[in-house]
Amino acid sequence: MERTALDLWVGMFVVAGIGALVVLAMKVGNLSTYNVSESYQLQAYFTNIGGLKPQASIKSAGVLVGRVTGITLDTERYEAKVVMSIDKRYQFPKDTFANILTSGLLGEQYIGLAPGGENDMLKAGEVIKKTQSAVVLEDLIGKFLYSKAEGSK
Amino acid sequence: MSSEVLVEIRDVNFAYDSRPILKGINMAFPKGKLIAIMGLSGCGKTTILRHIGGVLKPTKGCVKVDGQVIHDLDQDGLYKMRRKMGMLFQFGALFTDMTVFDNVAFQMREHTDLPEEIIRDLVMMKLHAVGLYGTQDLMPAELSGGMARRVALARTIALDPMLIMYDEPFAGLDPISLTVVGQLIRRLNDALGATSIVVTHDVQESLKIVDYIYFVSDGAIIAEGTADDIRASGEAFVHQFVYGEMDGPIPFHYPDGDFSKDLGVRV
């Protein structure tokens, strides 16, 4: 085979392969919603995170604003410490409320941020004080049955 | 033999596992000469070449090339030495995925930084020397056996080696190609001022071109001398070999095979 033709084919092959990778990243995957470079970190403590996982989405008013980057157990408080990576474009007031919510009845869990009314904004590395833990379905059913039993006495 | 010795093999023994292949071989290859090593297939001729090329290490004895003990060299030293050697393999061993041009240019591209125009000129010179100018764009598969052997010869002499080794250069050639290759070996040796070693069992062709002959049988030298010495040799084996006779010291039957006994054993 002619040298230049061979180069051309291999060149097209490499471009097509990288193109396919970009398609996988942007169209199939979520890289288009990622803004890794332009983000800041916030922390929050929850008594129970339920089924929250790293990479879970963080939404405010239904809009995706960031991702959970780390979940650890804080052994001083025995609470779950969740590190969140938030898009730099979005700032939240100090009294913002962080909830662990579930999309749909049995869907995956995410963190919902409900902004408060203060003028001071949360800075990188700060802790969200007001949190509400996940609703654990088993507890809920347990409570419901218990109260039923109480009521029927 | 008075002239300076390029390759010297002294008392070399070699064994695969415990099977002896070479038994106390002594040879000297003076500069500028064309020397043949002859013998039956499997008598250890190619093994001797492999020792000179540094592929194998003798179990005992030493092989000196250009004053250096070849099996004591490290990888770099060995590769440096091999650049001064050329070896023509039995069936040419041309690189089948390259054109004739790229085959001949291979060593120049690997070992030198010569610009492409000079490589082109050199390749054409080498191809011209073997009479194959004009075939440079063909693939090895498109060549006849004799032409392929000549291209391989051009590739072997690409870097003007001081020592050229030929492993059965005449195998499988028609009589015309055989004469052509034989004459080329002689001419190239004299033109390049190189030393050549030809391993072959083709007696008639090699007796025409070589200066000196070593006769090897069963890992040992049984006769040596010039072409005339060999033709006139009284050694029964050499006589049988040179004149291709059926009866002689080399029996027709394989030594262990006694067919009649085998028949008797079956009950």
Added chain:
Amino acid sequence: MAVVRSLRGIGARVINAVWRIGFGSRFFLMTLVYSGTSFRRFRLIVREMFSSGVMSLIIILVAGMFVGMVLGLQGYETLKRYGSESALGTLVALSLVRELGPVLAALLFASRAGSAMTAEIGLMKATEQLSAMEMMAVNPIARVVAPRFWAGVISLPLLTAMFSSMGVFGGYVVGVVLIGVDEGSFWSQMQAAVDFQHDVMNGVIKSFVFGVAVTVIALFEGYDAPPTAEGVSGATTRTVVESSLAILILDFILTAFMFRGD
């Protein structure tokens, strides 16, 4: 006596296998050590990328397309029972990107390019081309083996990306165009579920590891093949068998490490 003989047979096999693993590892190491030439003369790699990468394109693209179409069809039938047809995109994309893409592309690559590599090197050895190279003071591992190794390692991840993309496209054609799943939910659910780092990059890492395994096996089998016609054909068969097993076993190990816990 029969027991002793079969024991001896097992012993010989085990010893032989250990020897081969040792030789193989040494061979792999040598390939890495002598890779410098290939990168100084990148043309050598480009040439081999043509024969291993470009020549495998058709089979990879066609196979990817059809695998995606089958996934779309089967996935739809299954998801319909639970009323979650909108998750079709997720199902197709996740199975392709995480598993089917890397594994199937590597299996196809092993039988298309791997066997060709083994046969080529085996024949080069049988016709003394490798010895000739050695005698010309050119290291065959540096000149012949290393460029093929890197060409395979570069090509397979690219082929895998193309396979997965074609597969998603095939799933889209069947699911959205032919069956009529909602296009918006097909893509948006897929994007919500497929994470770039966790899924796409892990798929790329998998295909890279498979690329190393397949090419090393193929090149070693060729280099180690007895220089006869049966030797080369046996080595080619062994390449396909061994690399297929290696791909599936490695896939299990990698999956266990990558996707544990979700």
